[in-house]
Amino acid sequence: MxxxxxxxxxxxxxxxxxxxxxxxxxxxxxxxxxxxxxxxxxxxxxxxxxxxxxxxxxxxxxxxxxxxxxxxxxxxxxxxxxxxxxxxxxxxxxxxxxxxxxxxxxxxxxxxxxxxxxxxxxxxxxLGAFGLYAFSGRADHDAAKLAICERHASHYGEDWWFLGYLGWSHTEAGNLSIGRRLSERAMELRSANANTAHGLSHAMFEQGDMAAGRQFLSQWMPAHDRKSFLHGHLAWHVALTLLDAGDLDGALAIYEQHIKPAGRPYPPLNIFTDGASLLWRLALAGQTGLEAHWRDVAAYGEKYFPQAGAHFADLHFALAAAITGNNALEARLAQLEARAADGKLLPGQAAIDLCRGIRAFAQGDNAKAIRLLEPALAELTRIGGSHAQRELWEDTLIVAYMRAGHGDRAARRISARLDRRPSARDEAWSRQAQRS
Missing domain, CATH: 1.25.40.10 (Tetratricopeptide repeat domain)
Structure with missing residues (x-):
């Protein structure tokens, strides 16, 4: 047989x-x-x-x-x-x-x-940032991924695929040294493994080892077939390391070369969320001249995610719609409210408040953005994705604090992050918060 x-x-x-x-x-x-x-x-x-x-x-x-x-x-x-x-x-x-x-x-x-x-x-x-657990609306999905891996670990031994996902699950659960070690071992067993390269990139990011992450991906990615569905997302990880280093032009070049909607052979959810989130991060960092890119991303979102349903896409839809200032966000919020009333919006009201907070921020109403985003962050894990992807909403809150003159509140948030992970960008924001 x-x-x-x-x-x-x-x-x-x-x-x-x-x-x-x-x-x-x-x-x-x-x-x-x-x-x-x-x-x-x-x-x-x-x-x-x-x-x-x-x-x-x-x-x-x-x-x-x-x-x-x-x-x-x-x-x-x-x-x-x-x-x-x-x-x-x-x-x-x-x-x-x-x-x-x-x-x-x-x-x-x-x-x-x-x-x-x-x-x-x-x-x-x-498993993974887009797996069934991550998009279940559960607040404990990181722990659930690790628990099911550990439950069945004895059946896999040194399997290259399993060790890669076990490592990434440890990383997302906060066990960074274990996660990185397991991910590195999985890469030794099979280097032609984009899932483990992805998990290892997350471990390096969470440890604040941005230079190592950039070096690893720059050496590994040339052998990776660009038609593989994670290639654009791995480029997004490179862009995050450039943003941390303050290289906005470099991060924008990554967007233009690897991520922007232009017939990319990647899953639409990856293209849309990577594009919208990277543009938002660039804008938070002070990059200007992004209007044409935002229009492209907004049009892509309206094409592939025309109705509420995929809540992670809906939250990124809010980013593009808020920046482009069209009426699509009102319609999407109404759909989300209806799904919440029917019990179909798995992350619940927090998802709606995150969208409304993003809109207030884009409109320059920092006080309202703070009122909406601050309590919603307690439920942020329910939207799914990875720690690196979800960090965008806390970034937005920190910038809203500083723009509203609440440097002390921003400094406390940043200090807590720096205790967990060194970051050149957060250190720069800390200095800015102390002046605001």
Missing amino acids: NRDRYGLPLTTTSDRAAAYYREGVDCMLSAWHGAEDAFDKAIAEDPTFALAHVGRARLHQLNMEGGNARALAAQARELAAGATSREKGHVEVIAAAIEGKPKLAVSGAEAHLEEYPRDAQVLSML
Whole structure:
């Protein structure tokens, strides 16, 4: 019988289909270009291979090709009727996520992993900054990611994919030295692994080791296929290190070369949130002349996220709409209020207050921005994403403090951050706060 790389049986009699499937899974787990082609080849070799269909469906979902994703997931369900119980459960978890049933996907994944802990693709669905736990609205999602990794660690040993995600989960849970060590070990096991390069970048960022992060990525990225879906986001990490060093022109050049919407082969959620957040950070740092870029990002958001639903995108939609000053933000806030009333806005009222606070800040009403943002930050983790991504809202509050003449409050916030992580930018802001 054919098996996947983790020794789990595959219901296909085609050795070639199984080999292409293993290649596709490894590309997905390493965030490396080639998964689409590999799954397509697996399906061509064996059109009845359910797991190849649902793997391809997941890639369609990431690229916001919803119709294709749902069609292939439905086909995978039909094909799985003749497969093993493990494969049936695997298909059901991924299909639930594709069909917009995140709670069912989470509970299904947790139960599935109790019986099949080495089903790495199912485990991967729960993890990461954009995984099911992160976007669940839970305040403890960082702890949940680490807990499920540790629960199943004995089944993986020195597996390159697992160590990478275990390391990143430690990093996001605040165990920085452990997270960095595990991430470095995973890179030793497989250097062609963008997911672990990403996790290692986060560890360096959280430790305040910006120069090391920039050096690591500058040496590693040239060998990374630019069509791989994390390439633009890794460039965003380089830009963060340049912002910390005060190199605004360098950070803007990264945006223009790697991130701005221009036919990029990356998932729309990455393109939109990376673009909006980097432009906002540049504006906070004093960069001018960004108007054309903001119009591009706003148009991209309206194209790919025209209605409220993906709350992390909605919060970044607020950034672009607030800066461009169009009426789209009012409509989006009304949609968010309706979702909150129906219990469908997973982060709850905090998400709405963060959007309103951003709008007040963009309008120059720093007092109102402070009133909205300050209490909402206590619930900030509920919006998902990583620590590095969520820091934008605290950055905005700090600048609002200084613009409103509350240098003492800004200084306290900055001091707490400097106690956790050295930062050249925060040190500069601390000096500015003491003068304001």
